[in-house]
Amino acid sequence: MVDLHSRPSTGRDPRRPAAPRRPRGIPWWSALAGIASGLVLLALSGLCSLAFSSSSAPLIAVGGAFVDVVPAWLKDLVIGLFGTRDKLVLDISMLLVYAVVTGLIGVLGARHPRAAAVLLALLGAAAGVFVFTRAQNSAADVVPTLVGTVLAVVILRALLSRSGPSPSAHGHGGRDKPAPATAPSPAAPTSPADAPPRRALIAGTGVLAAIVAAGAQGIATSRDLSRKVAQFVLPTPRKRAAPIPAGAQVDVAGMPPFVTPNGDFYRIDTALAVPRVDPTSWSLRIHGLVDQEIELDFSQLLAEPMIESHVTLTCVSNVVGGDLAGNATWIGVPVARLLERAGVQDGADMVLSRSTDGFTASTPLEALTDGRDSLLAVGMNGSPLPPEHGYPVRMVVPGLYGYVSATKWLTELTVTRFADQTAYWTSRGWSERGPIKTASRIDVPREGKDLEVDGDGAVMLGGTAWAQHRGVRAVQVQIDDGDWLDAELGTAVTSDTWTQWALRWADARPGKHTARVRATDGTGELQTSQHADPAPNGSSGWHTIRFTVA
Ligand SMILES: Nc1nc2c(c(=O)[nH]1)N[C@H]1C(S)=C(S)[C@@H](COP(=O)(O)O)O[C@H]1N2
Ligand SMILES: [Mo]
Numbered sequence: 001m002v003d004l005h006s007r008p009s010t011g012r013d014p015r016r017p018a019a020p021r022r023p024r025g026i027p028w029w030s031a032l033a034g035i036a037s038g039l040v041l042l043a044l045s046g047l048c049s050l051a052f053s054s055s056s057a058p059l060i061a062v063g064g065a066f067v068d069v070v071p072a073w074l075k076d077l078v079i080g081l082f083g084t085r086d087k088l089v090l091d092i093s094m095l096l097v098y099a100v101v102t103g104l105i106g107v108l109g110a111r112h113p114r115a116a117a118v119l120l121a122l123l124g125a126a127a128g129v130f131v132f133t134r135a136q137n138s139a140a141d142v143v144p145t146l147v148g149t150v151l152a153v154v155i156l157r158a159l160l161s162r163s164g165p166s167p168s169a170h171g172h173g174g175r176d177k178p179a180p181a182t183a184p185s186p187a188a189p190t191s192p193a194d195a196p197p198r199r200a201l202i203a204g205t206g207v208l209a210a211i212v213a214a215g216a217q218g219i220a221t222s223r224d225l226s227r228k229v230a231q232f233v234l235p236t237p238r239k240r241a242a243p244i245p246a247g248a249q250v251d252v253a254g255m256p257p258f259v260t261p262n263g264d265f266y267r268i269d270t271a272l273a274v275p276r277v278d279p280t281s282w283s284l285r286i287h288g289l290v291d292q293e294i295e296l297d298f299s300q301l302l303a304e305p306m307i308e309s310h311v312t313l314t315c316v317s318n319v320v321g322g323d324l325a326g327n328a329t330w331i332g333v334p335v336a337r338l339l340e341r342a343g344v345q346d347g348a349d350m351v352l353s354r355s356t357d358g359f360t361a362s363t364p365l366e367a368l369t370d371g372r373d374s375l376l377a378v379g380m381n382g383s384p385l386p387p388e389h390g391y392p393v394r395m396v397v398p399g400l401y402g403y404v405s406a407t408k409w410l411t412e413l414t415v416t417r418f419a420d421q422t423a424y425w426t427s428r429g430w431s432e433r434g435p436i437k438t439a440s441r442i443d444v445p446r447e448g449k450d451l452e453v454d455g456d457g458a459v460m461l462g463g464t465a466w467a468q469h470r471g472v473r474a475v476q477v478q479i480d481d482g483d484w485l486d487a488e489l490g491t492a493v494t495s496d497t498w499t500q501w502a503l504r505w506a507d508a509r510p511g512k513h514t515a516r517v518r519a520t521d522g523t524g525e526l527q528t529s530q531h532a533d534p535a536p537n538g539s540s541g542w543h544t545i546r547f548t549v550a
Contacts, residue, residue, distance in 0.1 A: 027110035030160060034106020034116065035099050037156035041124055042098070045148030048211045049141075050218020054273040055134045055357065056141035058127035058148070063094055063272045064357075065130045072429035072535045079317040080534070083324070084267055091272070106156070113160040117153050124149025135358025136275060147211060225276055229391060232279065234379045237308040237331050244310065244329075247491035250502040252462030254444040258490070258500060259310075260326035262381050267388050268315045268324060268402065270424070275356050275409045279392040284376070288352075288415035291343030298392055302378065304333040309373035309398075312466050312498045314436050316401035316425075317534045321441050321543040325466065327498055329382070330396050332375030335368045335413075344369075344415055352414040352421050353395050353407035361407045362423035363397055364433065365415070372398050372469055373496065376410065398496035399469030401538060404434035431537035438527040440465035440475055440501075440519035440543060447545045451508070459508040459549055463487075463517055464498050471495030471522030477503045478516050487517075495522055508549045516544040 042059055049057035055064055067090070070078075078086045101123065109116030128145040131137055249258045279298040286294040296304075308331050318324035339351070344365065351368055354360045368374045374397045378385060385391040390408025397405035403425040414421070418432055426432050444462040445451050451459040465472045471492065476484040490500035501517075519527045531541035 027107060030110035031103040031106045033156060033159035034102045034104070034109060034120075037106070037120060037152045037159065038098060038102030038123075040155050041120070041148045041152035043148075044151055044208075044211050045127075045144040047215035048144035048147050048218075051214040051221065052141045052144055052218070053134075053137050054276045055136055055271075056131055056144050057273065058124070058131060058145045059091070059094060059098075060273045061131040061134050061137070061145075062127055063090055064134055064270065066090070066094075067270045067272065070428075072425070075428075076317055076533065076535045079268070079324075080319055083322075087272055106160075109156065109160045113157060116160065117157050120156050121149060121153050124152065136356045144214075151208070151211075222276060225278060228279055229384050229387070232384045232392075234331060234382070234384060235302050235306050238305040239307040241308040241310050241329060242493075244493055245491040248493050248497075248500065250462055250488070250490045250500040252444050252460045252502045255462045255500060256323075256443060256464070258327065258493075258498075259381060260328060262328070262383060262386050262389065265326040265328065265380075265389060266315065266324045268317065269408060270359055271357050271409075274387045276387070277356055277392055277409050282392055282411070284393065284411060284413070286338055286342045286413045286415070288413075289345040289348040289417075290339075290415050291345065292341075294338060294342045296338075301333060301376065301393065304337065306331050306333055306378075307373065307375070308379075309375065309396075310493050310497045311373060311375075311396050311398045312468055312496065313396070313402055313406055314439070314466065314468070316403050316430065316434055316538045318439075318539060319534060320439070320531075320539050320541045321447075321545070322539075325439075325464075325498065328380050330373075330375055330377040331379030332377035332393075332396065335374045335376055335395070335397075336371075338376070338413075339365075339368060339415070342415070348415045348417060350416055350418045350421070352416055352423060353405075353410055354412040354414070355407050355409040356411050357409060358424075359407060359409075360423040361395070361402075361404050362418065362421065362426055362432065363395070363400065363405045364418075367397050367400055367405070374398070374405075399436055401434035401436055403430060404432075429536055434537060436466070436468045437538045437540050438465075438467035438470070438472075438519055438521045438525070439540075440472075440517045440527060442477075442515055442517050442543055442545050445545070445547045448547065450548045450550045452550050453508050453510075456506070457508060458504050458506045461487075461503045461505060461515060463501055463543075465501060465517075465519040466498035467519065467521035467527075468496050468498075470525075472499040472519050473522050473524065474520040475499070475501040476518055476520075477501075478518075479505060480513055484518075510549045512546065512548050514544060514546050516542045518542050 046057045055061050082089045105116045105119045124145060128142045131142050131145050244258060282298045284296045308329060310329050312325060312327040315324035349365050351363050351365055352360055377394050377396045378392060380389055385394060393410045394408040395406055395410055442463040453459055465475050475487040477487050478484050485503060487501035487503040492499060528540050529542050532539055
């Protein structure tokens, strides 16, 4: 607030109207008008986008482009801080930045409404460019952003023209002055300022109706898609996986389930909106260094002999002790079978898999052809793949981190060479090869928690260890600075799944303790104690926790 009274006199007549000057302070109403118009842009284009690709909404497209330019260390940091809530954090950050930008446009609009409208239109146009350049979008997908922008600009102009008397009559202290002669007279109802709202109302109603229709159409389409997912009957695998023995789950209260339910399975991907892939128009193309290109539609893929396999997936961004790993029973077509049919040519050493959303992964050819259960999966734990996990088809490769193997919403396999092509994360600083490192974790107790002694004065610890495709041979636990104690392992399922462990600490002393864990893989190699951050090829080190025996 400016205090006019304490100003030293400048000798000017205080009653003389000053030359028109800037309104003092922030024109809050105009700022709000800017933010509201900005939200109109987002909401309307979002609604309209239901009838188009899932990344045709401007916020999704801009966020997606942002995700694409995030360097490895920042991705790593954000996942480290927020885990799988990273997308929510990005959405909120984008909305805040957007509110500031549109608020500033509104502020500008208090004096220069036309300039504000132009800026908002430019903002929408810029978003349109992002929408257009997203991998799964076509030119038509720009329509929602265009429609939203046009309407938002109309509304901004209407709001600004209604935001009170024009700035020249609206200065601080204007109350105690007679209104300048140029002020719009209340008796003139058809002042220019009133014209835009009226036209806007007519145009706006029409456009709004069109958007609601598009939104309804979009909702119907996505309902239709969920129906298709629900109706899809999983093919019976030619080769069943052995059922999971009860002993795979150790008897320690608080342990995670050996098979991760689909709804609890960690989700990591660059897609801000889950891609909507219609199985009836889906196809897979296998090409590159092959004798014969192959193109399969979904029913042809389903007609291939399927196998079933228990495989634990792990994300390279998982920190020591973290939970970016999950174990599921997959049903799918062995990748090797299709590659064999296409005829891989000499010199190829990599298969680049591509998703509808443009994500790519570079998988060593060897890992797809050496006999392990590398699959084009269509089923997860007895259901079709959930949309978040890649419906209708994804890759699953035992032993490799997801970023080099587990492409969801798969549409293309290019047989190529590491020397010729890079993939999404490998062109952003992550390692070319991504074998999963041997890892072990204490699940019970969690860091800082209490353990109750049982009747015999013992406590139970439990956890999970994995070394996919090598298997887990042993797990040892050290309490305080004591000897390494051998943990008891749950029944092994396959070398591609994780193993649970349990340790009964018989002479548990009350008080504060530390526990650390290490595993030995199936080749006899001890998990390294060397600390490493996730970037560039996976974390390492022994998981250590503090806990209290009550
Ligand atoms: N299309 C697509 N597929 C993807 C990703 C992605 O960003 N986009 N991320 C990969 C990574 S880094 C991991 S760890 C796994 C995670 O699979 P999930 O989300 O089913 O657990 O998916 C992989 N497949
Ligand atoms: Mo990952």
